[in-house]
Amino acid sequence: MTTEVLLAEPRGFCAGVDRAIDIVEHALAKFGRPIYVRHEIVHNTYVVNDLKAKGAIFIEELSEVPPGATLIFSAHGVSLAVQQEAERRGFRIFDATCPLVSKVHVELAKLHKEGYEFLMIGHKGHPEVEGTMGQLDSGIHLVEDVADVAKVQPSQTEKLAVVTQTTLSVDDAAEIVAAVIARFPQVRRPKQQDICYATQNRQDAVKLLSPQVDVVIVVGSPTSSNSNRLSELANRLGTPAYMVDSAAELQPHWLDKAQKVGLTAGASAPDVLVQEVIARLRELGMVSVRTLDGIQEHIKFPLPKGLKLD
Incomplete structure (x- = not known):
C-alpha cells in the first residue's frame, strides 16, 4: 500500500x-x-x-x-x-x-579557427548532436561510449578538444571523458562542463530521491534524452524506475510492494503532467505528498529581439 x-x-x-x-x-x-x-x-x-x-x-x-x-x-x-x-x-x-547549446556552438567555432579537431560525446541521431556536429564541415568525431574512444581516429592530436551533448548522464560522460584523457592526454576540455545545470540538478535530485523510495516514476517522453537518463540513473542506483508520458501510462502493479514512491520529471515535462500523476496516485491509495529539499533554480533566458509583445 x-x-x-x-x-x-x-x-x-x-x-x-x-x-x-x-x-x-x-x-x-x-x-x-x-x-x-x-x-x-x-x-x-x-x-x-x-x-x-x-x-x-x-x-x-x-x-x-x-x-x-x-x-x-x-x-x-x-x-x-x-x-x-x-x-x-x-x-x-x-x-x-x-543558450547553453549555443554556448557549445560558439566554443566550437572559436577553437575551429585555432585549428582544433573535436571529439563530441553524445547520442547518434539526437537533434542536438546533429546540430552541434553540423556547425563544422569536418574535424568533429562522434563518441558514444568508452569503446568508441579507442576506435576514433582524429587526423592530429596536438590540437584536440572535447565537447558533450548537454543532456547526457553526468556519470557516463565523466567516464567517457576519462577514457578520452587517458588516450589523448593533451585534449582540451571545456572550462565549464557542457552538460547543462538543469540536467546535472535533476540527476543529483534523483540520486538523493532513489535510496528513500521503493520505486521511481519519471514523467517524460520517450524521445527526451534527459528524462531517459533520470530513469536509467534510478535503476542503476538499485531502485526500479519507470518513465511515463502521462498519468494514463502509470501501471498499478508497479506499486504493488511500494510504500514510498519517488516522482520526478525531465526538463521538457510540464508540471501539469506531474500533477496528473499525483492525482492518479491518490486514486490508487496514496496518502501524502512531500517535496524533498533541493536546489532552487532562478535562471531565466531572454527572448530573441523582435518577439516582445507591444
Whole structure:
C-alpha cells in the first residue's frame, strides 16, 4: 500500500525549455497562425500537441514551409546548413536554441579557427548532436561510449578538444571523458562542463530521491534524452524506475510492494503532467505528498529581439 509520494526537487521545466515554448507562443500572438517549427520544439508530447492546437506546425524539412512564413528552430539547435538554407528561402526566423547549446556552438567555432579537431560525446541521431556536429564541415568525431574512444581516429592530436551533448548522464560522460584523457592526454576540455545545470540538478535530485523510495516514476517522453537518463540513473542506483508520458501510462502493479514512491520529471515535462500523476496516485491509495529539499533554480533566458509583445 503506497503511503507517501516523495517529489524530487528540482524537476520539470528548465530555463531553456521555458524560453523555447515562450518563443512559439509569442510568435503566434504577434504574427498569427500558422507558425512553423523545425523539429519538436522540445521533446515532450503534451507540449507539442498543446502548441499544435494553438497553431504551430511542426516540420522536419524546410521544403514543407511556404515562402515568407515564420520559422522557429527548436531548442536543440540546428546545423549551419539548415540555418543557411532557411535564410536563403527568406523565412522570418526565430532561433529557440537553448543558450547553453549555443554556448557549445560558439566554443566550437572559436577553437575551429585555432585549428582544433573535436571529439563530441553524445547520442547518434539526437537533434542536438546533429546540430552541434553540423556547425563544422569536418574535424568533429562522434563518441558514444568508452569503446568508441579507442576506435576514433582524429587526423592530429596536438590540437584536440572535447565537447558533450548537454543532456547526457553526468556519470557516463565523466567516464567517457576519462577514457578520452587517458588516450589523448593533451585534449582540451571545456572550462565549464557542457552538460547543462538543469540536467546535472535533476540527476543529483534523483540520486538523493532513489535510496528513500521503493520505486521511481519519471514523467517524460520517450524521445527526451534527459528524462531517459533520470530513469536509467534510478535503476542503476538499485531502485526500479519507470518513465511515463502521462498519468494514463502509470501501471498499478508497479506499486504493488511500494510504500514510498519517488516522482520526478525531465526538463521538457510540464508540471501539469506531474500533477496528473499525483492525482492518479491518490486514486490508487496514496496518502501524502512531500517535496524533498533541493536546489532552487532562478535562471531565466531572454527572448530573441523582435518577439516582445507591444
